[in-house]
Amino acid sequence: MIKFRYICLTFATAAIVSLSACNSTPTAETPSAPVANSTPQATEAVSQNNHSGHGSKAKININSAILSQLDKFEAKLGVPALSNKIQAARPYASPEDLVTKKVITQEQFDQIKDQVTVQEVVLTGEAKDVDYMTKLGLMKGHLFVAQELLDKNQPKQAEPHIGHPVEEIYVDVEDQLNERKVKEFKTTLVSLQDLVKSKPKDAKVKTDFTASVQSVDGAIAVLPVAQRSKPGFVLQVINELLDSANSEYGAAIADGKIAAAIEYQDSRGFVTYANDLYKGISSKVAQADPEAHKAIETSLAELVKAWPSVIPPATPVKTPEDVTKLIKTIEENSQKAIDKTSTQAQR
Structure with a gap:
């Protein structure tokens, strides 16, 4: 699957237009208030100003979304390797091309059509920074599980997680x-x-791995410290990471079994980094909204139990529905905390 995934990516690169690039069209203005559950890299220009919280569903651009985003469709439809198939059939002139190009059936398309777009958007302000840190956070998650696998002397399993970033x-x-x-x-x-x-087994692996992690950390560090420690900003990043983890976990499980170890491991890495980010702002969230903090902290503690080890268990500890429910609780309470901190900042 990994070889196929990389081959697809090679052919698709020319068609990929970075959603955070400054020459994308149409242009959209960034909302003045933080948007907690609008996936910045997938939000359409026409809807970007209408997101009010976690109830809204951002659309995914099938021409430029990364595999972690496309996995949302794979998880929902239960079609193995669908993410790769979508990527391999790029570019699309319209969402309906998914059917005309025989990527999925009309019946399957009807289930996801409200989540699909081919429109691009230019991100500015905080939305752009959330997108930036989320992408780097996904890199961190991949490298986290790669390190775990190397520590367990599983280089073959670790290698694709180094390649994904x-x-x-x-x-x-x-x-x-x-x-x-x-x-x-x-x-x-x-x-x-x-x-x-x-x-x-080369000793240089450890040195190069440290250098890779430091490079990602350095890229994150270009964002102002004040921004990286602001609860409203960090909670948006956390929710994006958990959204990707939810999709990966759903794509990992089939017929009640963990059928795709890589997706299981990806989701573990994303949740781990999201949990680490929350620890950095938890005291501020607790001060602003104790009830929301308690709900987030409790749900995160329960959520991480879905990944007892980097090596998948024989049967899933939690169902995709269990994971989705916990992540939804975190997102809903994150929005409450964001609203509360935003109100307090305006006083």
Whole structure:
């Protein structure tokens, strides 16, 4: 599946227009208030100003979404490798091309048509920063599970998780990295992946891995410290990471079994990093809204139980429905906390 995924990505790269690039059209203005559950990289221009919270469903651009986003369709429809199939059939002139190109059936399209778009949007202000940090957060999640697998002497399983940040994400955030004058680190990630693939026991693996993590951390650090510690901002990033984790977990499970270890591991990494981010702002959220904080903290503690180890268990600890319910609770209470902190900041 990984080889197929990478091949698809190679052919699709020319069709991918970074959703955070500054030359995308149409242009949209960023909402003046933080938007907690609008996936910035997938929000249509016509709806960007209408998001009021977690009840709204942002659409996914099938021409440029990364695999973690497309996995939402794979999880919902239960079609194996659907993310790769969507990517391989790019570009699309309209959402209906999914049917005309025989990627999915009309019946399947009817189930997701309200979530599909081919429109682009230029992100500005906070929405752009949320998108940027979310993409880097996904990289962190991938590298987290890669490190766990290397520690367990599982280099073959670790290698694709080092590759995903390069193949899936870097191309999508590259324009923002350049715009923010972040030193190029794709080469560092590729070098690490090659080394793990060819010489997994080489002592240089540890050094290169540290350098890769530091490169991602350095890219995150270009955002102002005040912004990276602001609850309203961080909660938006957390919700985006959990949304991706939810999709990956759903795509990992079939017929009550964990059929795709990679998706299971991806979701574990995203949840782990989201949990780490929340620890950094938990005291501020608790001060602003104790009830919302308690609900978020309790739900996160329960959520992480779905991934008892980086190696998937024989049977899932939690069903996709269980995971979705917990993430929804976190999102709803995050919105309450965002609203509360926003109100307090305006006083």
